Amino acid sequence: MSNKKHFKLTVNGEEQEFLAEPRELLIHTLRERLRQTGPHIGCETSHCGACTVTMNGKSVKACTVFVAQADGADITTIEGLGNPDSLHVLQEAFKEHHGLQCGFCTPGMITRASKLLEENPTPTEEEVRFGMAGNICRCTGYQNIVKSILAAASEMNAAKEAAE
Amino acid sequence: MIPAAFEYYRPKDMAGVLSVLEEHGDDARVVAGGHSLIPMMKLRMAEVPHLIDLQDVAGLTGISIDAGRVRIGAMTTQHEIINHAGLSDVAPIMREASLQIADPQVRYMGTVGGNVANGDPGNDMPGLMQCLDATFILVGPDGERSVAARDFYEAAYMTDRADDEVLTAVEFAASKGGYAYEKQKRKIGDYATAAAAVLITKDGGTCASASIAMTNLSDTPVYSVDAGAALVGTSLDEASMKAAVDAMLGDIDPTEDNRGPIEFKRHAASVILRRAIENAWDRA
Numbered sequence: 001m002s003n004k005k006h007f008k009l010t011v012n013g014e015e016q017e018f019l020a021e022p023r024e025l026l027i028h029t030l031r032e033r034l035r036q037t038g039p040h041i042g043c044e045t046s047h048c049g050a051c052t053v054t055m056n057g058k059s060v061k062a063c064t065v066f067v068a069q070a071d072g073a074d075i076t077t078i079e080g081l082g083n084p085d086s087l088h089v090l091q092e093a094f095k096e097h098h099g100l101q102c103g104f105c106t107p108g109m110i111t112r113a114s115k116l117l118e119e120n121p122t123p124t125e126e127e128v129r130f131g132m133a134g135n136i137c138r139c140t141g142y143q144n145i146v147k148s149i150l151a152a153a154s155e156m157n158a159a160k161e162a163a164e
Numbered sequence: 165m166i167p168a169a170f171e172y173y174r175p176k177d178m179a180g181v182l183s184v185l186e187e188h189g190d191d192a193r194v195v196a197g198g199h200s201l202i203p204m205m206k207l208r209m210a211e212v213p214h215l216i217d218l219q220d221v222a223g224l225t226g227i228s229i230d231a232g233r234v235r236i237g238a239m240t241t242q243h244e245i246i247n248h249a250g251l252s253d254v255a256p257i258m259r260e261a262s263l264q265i266a267d268p269q270v271r272y273m274g275t276v277g278g279n280v281a282n283g284d285p286g287n288d289m290p291g292l293m294q295c296l297d298a299t300f301i302l303v304g305p306d307g308e309r310s311v312a313a314r315d316f317y318e319a320a321y322m323t324d325r326a327d328d329e330v331l332t333a334v335e336f337a338a339s340k341g342g343y344a345y346e347k348q349k350r351k352i353g354d355y356a357t358a359a360a361a362v363l364i365t366k367d368g369g370t371c372a373s374a375s376i377a378m379t380n381l382s383d384t385p386v387y388s389v390d391a392g393a394a395l396v397g398t399s400l401d402e403a404s405m406k407a408a409v410d411a412m413l414g415d416i417d418p419t420e421d422n423r424g425p426i427e428f429k430r431h432a433a434s435v436i437l438r439r440a441i442e443n444a445w446d447r448a
Contacts, residue, residue: 022171023169023170058272134353
């Protein structure tokens with residue numbers, strides 16, 4: 001049975017149009033159809049957050065959204081935050097503070113952290129840990145992820161101050 | 165991980181929702197935030213040939229507070245509940261509980277209506293709604309009706325909602341006095357091993373009213389009339405505290421699972437209820 005429908009997404013600033021079954025999970029659309037393979041799949045129970053993207057200004061787990069629900073949405077993945085030639089402050093901070101090892105959770109971590117810092121630019125350590133609680137990491141023990149995010153927050157705030 | 169195929173509908177109004185529900189009966193389900201239904205569909209534990217997305221349906225979002233009465237549209241997300249200043253003033257227990265539900269990503273999507281209509285005893289909002297003596301608004305082919313949260317839950321995944329009805333809002337009176345939502349869980353995002361919702365008002369040093377409901381300690385949320393009654397008129401001395409806990413233990417019916425055996429859950433329920441009562445009393 002195929003009941004493909006026409007969908008439209010804006011992903012990392014580019015409009016994408018395609019036919020897909022409504023049941024296709026957004027994470028599969030992003031990875032397999034649109035080749036944004038930064039967001040990962042770490043579970044099938046919506047716990048791990050490796051698939052986290054920003055959709056219409058919210059951090060969402062792309063494994064728990066049907067493409068049909070996302071029709072018309074504006075989505076940012078890790079690929080849209082920065083690239084090897086021009087790293088996002090968070091990407092730079094994760095590198096600097098050793099906030100990753102295998103790198104599998106990192107795209108979701110950084111995408112989530114970007115939203116967290118947008119909503120709370122000066123988080124405490126506790127607020128970072130709580131605000132990142134939807135993202136699981138098997139390598140780092142979280143300590144350096146927290147450090148990376150706090151460092152990125154300071155950097156972003158300093159840059160903001162300098163610009164004012 | 166891979167859900168079965170379905171027909172997808174995204175109506176703009178409730179009439180559109182109801183017509184699909186009427187046509188397909190049991191084979192149609194509404195999806196709100198999708199954070200209970202989609203996981204079940206991915207595990208093929210829920211079969212939904214016709215999926216009706218509520219996101220564009222007018223009139224299902226928003227929090228209004230009018231003359232001490234709170235109305236929260238069913239599609240209001242946990243994230244919105246947490247960040248709504250007015251709601252935190254008139255019913256601070258909502259924010260306290262929402263912050264203990266799931267994780268940030270899930271809270272951006274998961275809705276109050278989905279939480280209360282789901283029927284999973286693990287959900288936190290149902291007990292909270294019973295504690296608040298909330299009313300659920302349901303819309304069906306014959307129009308709108310109200311049902312008390314305390315009468316809504318029949319068994320696990322069985323509620324008073326008919327297949328052709330949609331829960332559109334929850335309503336409750338602004339709470340007075342002290343409040344607490346205490347939840348024992350294994351980790352972030354876990355359903356409760358035991359949780360307690362408590363509202364208490366004080367008259368001088370005496371408890372004037374108390375409302376107590378428990379989460380995930382039976383196949384439905386448990387509103388314990390007797391536990392609340394045991395506190396009223398007392399100064400919350402040890403005897404009345406023990407009476408309340410004993411009354412609560414008489415009303416719950418936990419089952420053994422990964423969160424522990426029955427005796428442990430009864431113990432956890434006792435500890436959590438005491439904490440919630442003490443906390444609510446201090447805030448009253």
